[in-house]
Amino acid sequence: MAATPRLKLPREAKKGDIIEIKTLLPHPMESGQRKGKDGKVIPRKIINKFVCTFNDKPVFTAGLEPAVAANPYLEFFAKVEESGTFKFTWTDDDGTVTTAEQKIIVT
Amino acid sequence: MRLISRRRALVLTAGSAAAAALGWSGKSRATPKDAAEAIAKFTGGKTAENGKISIELPEIAENGNTVPLKVSVDAPMNADDYVSDILVIADGNPLPRVVTFRFTPMSGKAVASTRIRLATTENIIAVAKTSGGQIFTAQKLVKVTIGGCGG
Amino acid sequence: MRQGGIFAAGAAFLIVAGAFVLAVTPASFAQAKELAPLDTKGDASIRPWKRYDKWPKRDESKFNTLAKISSPPAPKEPRKLSGPIKGDAANGAKLVSNRKRGGSCLACHVMGPAGGANLPGNVGPDLSEIGNANLTDEFLFNYIYDARVYNPETVMPPWGSHGLFNDQEISDMVAFLKTLKSPAVFKTALDNPEKRPAPVEKRANLDPMENPGMWAIDKAKELWSKVGSTGKSCASCHGNPAMQFKAWASSLPKWEPRLNKVLGVEEFITRHARATTGAEYLMETDDNRVLSVYLHNLAEGVPITVDVSNAAAKAAYKRGEVLANRKLGQLNFACTDCHGKSANHWIRGQWLGTLKGQYDHFPTWRTSQLVIWDIRQRFQWCQVNIRADELPPDAKEYGDLELYLAAQNDGLKENVPGIRH
Numbered sequence: 001m002a003a004t005p006r007l008k009l010p011r012e013a014k015k016g017d018i019i020e021i022k023t024l025l026p027h028p029m030e031s032g033q034r035k036g037k038d039g040k041v042i043p044r045k046i047i048n049k050f051v052c053t054f055n056d057k058p059v060f061t062a063g064l065e066p067a068v069a070a071n072p073y074l075e076f077f078a079k080v081e082e083s084g085t086f087k088f089t090w091t092d093d094d095g096t097v098t099t100a101e102q103k104i105i106v107t
Numbered sequence: 108m109r110l111i112s113r114r115r116a117l118v119l120t121a122g123s124a125a126a127a128a129l130g131w132s133g134k135s136r137a138t139p140k141d142a143a144e145a146i147a148k149f150t151g152g153k154t155a156e157n158g159k160i161s162i163e164l165p166e167i168a169e170n171g172n173t174v175p176l177k178v179s180v181d182a183p184m185n186a187d188d189y190v191s192d193i194l195v196i197a198d199g200n201p202l203p204r205v206v207t208f209r210f211t212p213m214s215g216k217a218v219a220s221t222r223i224r225l226a227t228t229e230n231i232i233a234v235a236k237t238s239g240g241q242i243f244t245a246q247k248l249v250k251v252t253i254g255g256c257g258g
Numbered sequence: 259m260r261q262g263g264i265f266a267a268g269a270a271f272l273i274v275a276g277a278f279v280l281a282v283t284p285a286s287f288a289q290a291k292e293l294a295p296l297d298t299k300g301d302a303s304i305r306p307w308k309r310y311d312k313w314p315k316r317d318e319s320k321f322n323t324l325a326k327i328s329s330p331p332a333p334k335e336p337r338k339l340s341g342p343i344k345g346d347a348a349n350g351a352k353l354v355s356n357r358k359r360g361g362s363c364l365a366c367h368v369m370g371p372a373g374g375a376n377l378p379g380n381v382g383p384d385l386s387e388i389g390n391a392n393l394t395d396e397f398l399f400n401y402i403y404d405a406r407v408y409n410p411e412t413v414m415p416p417w418g419s420h421g422l423f424n425d426q427e428i429s430d431m432v433a434f435l436k437t438l439k440s441p442a443v444f445k446t447a448l449d450n451p452e453k454r455p456a457p458v459e460k461r462a463n464l465d466p467m468e469n470p471g472m473w474a475i476d477k478a479k480e481l482w483s484k485v486g487s488t489g490k491s492c493a494s495c496h497g498n499p500a501m502q503f504k505a506w507a508s509s510l511p512k513w514e515p516r517l518n519k520v521l522g523v524e525e526f527i528t529r530h531a532r533a534t535t536g537a538e539y540l541m542e543t544d545d546n547r548v549l550s551v552y553l554h555n556l557a558e559g560v561p562i563t564v565d566v567s568n569a570a571a572k573a574a575y576k577r578g579e580v581l582a583n584r585k586l587g588q589l590n591f592a593c594t595d596c597h598g599k600s601a602n603h604w605i606r607g608q609w610l611g612t613l614k615g616q617y618d619h620f621p622t623w624r625t626s627q628l629v630i631w632d633i634r635q636r637f638q639w640c641q642v643n644i645r646a647d648e649l650p651p652d653a654k655e656y657g658d659l660e661l662y663l664a665a666q667n668d669g670l671k672e673n674v675p676g677i678r679h
Binding site: 018019033054057059062063064065066067068069072073074075076078 | 173174197200202205210216222224225
């Protein structure tokens with residue numbers, strides 16, 4: 001596990017609501033485009049994929065390139081019809097997967 | 108826990124130890140051809156129509172390190188008609204591809220925001236694909252600020 | 259009067275009695291009356307001070323700093339030219355936009371065809387039609403060489419007498435200026451500095467989704483309960499920081515008679531921790547920064563009110579004012595040249611703010627650096643940028659300058675950590 005992700009989404013909603021979801025993962029997003037002090041290119045190491053599911057069904061996916069800023073931030077929406085769990089996963093170039101989840105009660 | 112605080116320390120590290128902040132070396136640039144190729148690969152060569160998609164970006168970015176970007180497409184987002192993918196391109200970056208967003212009807216809105224790196228004053232191009240196979244595009248110029256005192 | 263006298267005597271007794279009184283007095287009472295322990299012997303930052311690796315290294319030793327006056331004096335007379343200038347206008351065109359030679363003329367001037375450049379500034383006049391003004395070669399040469407011979411109040415760097423350009427290069431620029439005869443054409447409306455809208459800061463400083471500077475607070479809370487070499491932590495005496503420090507940071511910097519200098523939050527942290535928990539939090543280290551962010555953040559929304567009422571503080575304020583007006587470095591800028599005389603103008607693509615507004619958000623997250631900077635590091639960087647030697651962060655001159663700056667920001671509310679360029 002890398003750093004702790006940050007999430008911002010409501011814990012309760014009405015059936016059929018479109019809710020706003022904000023996520024952020026502290027990560028340097030090393031672009032593979034810059035040189036270090038020794039003149040050598042610093043190897044690329046980025047979060048390349050983000051997935052959000054709700055009750056295991058896909059809601060939103062992002063494919064990230066080195067042009068996404070450090071501490072990748074993603075804001076998107078989800079339409080909720082039932083109570084359940086949002087799951088979020090971030091995949092690092094090195095294979096590390098960071099996950100987070102949050103429940104929502106839909107009435 | 109140790110790992111977490113070390114990572115955090117890395118992010119917070121002061122000027123002395125921090126590597127140059129910019130994500131890009133700034134030397135190499137994509138060519139318009141690179142950008143066009145990336146778009147063609149995404150659209151499968153189909154012609155894109157203007158409109159329906161909008162890009163929100165500052166007209167002037169204080170630096171190219173973390174530029175807020177929002178793309179949105181006006182679409183019903185039901186099982187019969189939704190935006191499936193959006194590709195964002197920066198035509199002056201060393202690598203033109205920036206991010207791709209993939210939506211489902213459960214997304215509710217074809218709207219997404221992130222923060223991006225820009226190497227220079229350049230055009231941001233967004234291309235959206237719908238479930239019905241339509242392609243929409245829009246473009247916006249962002250001026251990346253040059254500082255006063257130089258190097 | 260009598261009562262006042264008794265009270266004053268009591269206060270004096272408390273100070274003299276020192277640690278004993280502290281030990282037997284309820285914490286809240288002690289805090290109101292006691293002088294906080296401070297290490298008064300060592301330095302609060304590394305010695306010898308070493309410029310950050312990533313910052314440019316140049317020999318600026320012959321120019322003014324906040325600690326010394328050594329720049330060559332302004333010439334009294336314009337230099338006489340032996341004949342008409344022989345210059346290469348094409349090379350001049352390159353020189354006026356060369357950012358490596360002190361930022362380039364475009365930082366302050368719109369310049370005709372070069373006005374097509376990205377985001378020129380407007381600190382100085384638009385020079386697009388200067389070629390029609392019938393100015394002599396000698397005047398143009400001397401204006402670039404050292405404009406102070408014609409205008410002692412100018413903010414223009416003395417490009418020649420401070421050695422930024424040689425005589426031939428200045429002649430080339432003169433030749434270029436004489437070719438400028440038609441109004442500037444801008445690539446986009448935003449390139450015109452007269453039409454460019456002033457930036458509006460919309461980011462919420464205290465939103466951790468927006469400002470990574472906020473993450474410092476979690477780290478600071480860990481440090482707060484970390485036990486130092488004396489077996490104590492910050493929490494040993496300050497168990498309720500939210501109450502105890504709800505206004506404290508807004509009252510600093512402060513004149514400190516025990517050190518004979520002005521102390522800001524960051525130097526206070528170093529010296530107080532050394533004298534209490536034994537922890538070493540040197541200025542401009544990560545731990546010091548996060549603690550400063552935390553203490554400022556506890557004073558969120560409290561108006562900045564620094565004490566310049568006593569004689570020593572008044573004198574420090576006066577010294578700070580003099581320093582804010584001192585011309586520094588090879589570019590020969592005073593703080594007030596950019597943030598006073600030229601405030602609310604564009605220096606290239608960057609907006610120059612007034613002194614008021616340059617303090618309330620410090621320490622601040624810098625999006626260009628991806629780190630937190632405190633105000634002393636900001637002072638240092640400004641000086642490096644204008645090609646002056648910076649001082650160690652605990653230099654007494656910075657204390658005086660910070661007191662003056664804080665007083666200019668009186669009444670603005672603490673809003674830390676900031677997030678800025």
